[in-house]
Amino acid sequence: MSEHVHLTPLRGSISVTDAAAWHQVVAASMAHDLPGVPPPSPGQIHAQLTKPTLDSHRLTWLAAGADGVPVGVAGLRLFTSRGRDHLAELELHVDPSHRRNGSGSQLLSAVVEACRTEDRRSLIVEAAADSPGEAFCERWSFRRALSLDHLILHLDKLDEAEILRVAGAVHPGYRLTSWTGTVPDDLSKAFAAAKNAMNDMPVGDLDYGTVDWDAERVRAMAQVIADRGDTLLTIAAVHDDGTMAGYTEILLPQGAPSRAQQYDTAVVPAHRGHGLGLWIKAAMVRRLPAEYPGVTEIETDNAEDNVHMLAVNRELGFRSYRRTREFQLDIPRA
Known part of the structure; x- marks a missing residue:
């Protein structure tokens, strides 16, 4: 009807x-x-x-x-x-x-x-797995392009000794640095270069295009987030040669949220295989409750075929709690 x-x-x-x-x-x-x-x-x-x-x-x-x-x-x-x-x-x-x-x-x-x-030519949409939204997409001939596993970390259930051990580990040749909001000027070019490492993340069959990051764009992104009242936290690993080897970002929605949202986590290809992803994420897990004690959970999502990052998250204590799927509709020219 x-x-x-x-x-x-x-x-x-x-x-x-x-x-x-x-x-x-x-x-x-x-x-x-x-x-x-x-x-x-x-x-x-x-x-x-x-x-x-x-x-x-x-x-x-x-x-x-x-x-x-x-x-x-x-x-x-x-x-x-x-x-x-x-x-x-x-x-x-x-x-x-x-x-x-x-x-x-x-x-x-x-x-x-x-x-x-x-x-x-491409329209993408996310729907919860096995939901009315998924059925709607299939009825309209969207094709399934990517499956995502959503995970939650309950900060009050952490193995604090293990997090402290991982976050405090020494990685010769690397140091950790952190900031809130806009990246410091002396790190902006290195941060933009590291951001481009996200272009090789698994996206299944999704036609998501590519993004070219530069110092101006990373500053603009931070301003957009600040303008809507949200807070962006970043921790990065910097190599002795000045390059940024990896970073992780957490978004705190405006107000006093109990759940934080994971944004990007990336390790630059030349620096992979050294445990840096686990290191910087453990450091963020330590930082968050120290600065924002009202936050009790972190939600993240990973492509189901991103086995490396899923392993990192599960080692930190993240646990799966729901799934979503990305759908794409190819739109012919009029």
């Missing part, structure tokens, strides 16, 4: 009312499909909808029923940097009480048309 649904593209200045409606739909959707995963707060949603993104811009739609009640939302991130300007990334939620009534299909139709208008 279908119901009358009105789609409103949200353009220009997004109101607090629109952001609240968006949050209402996302919270209901996540409570149904992702029990145990904290939904973003109203403030996070407002920042997501109103603050600039890095090398991209966003299109958004709000679906409401005949009575004006919000029933679904869609956000389309259009990447603009060279190497990714063929790509769009979708977030789509429908309130569980309004599913199977055509709302999601109407939203996706608008999204696909926008992709054609913007000359995008």
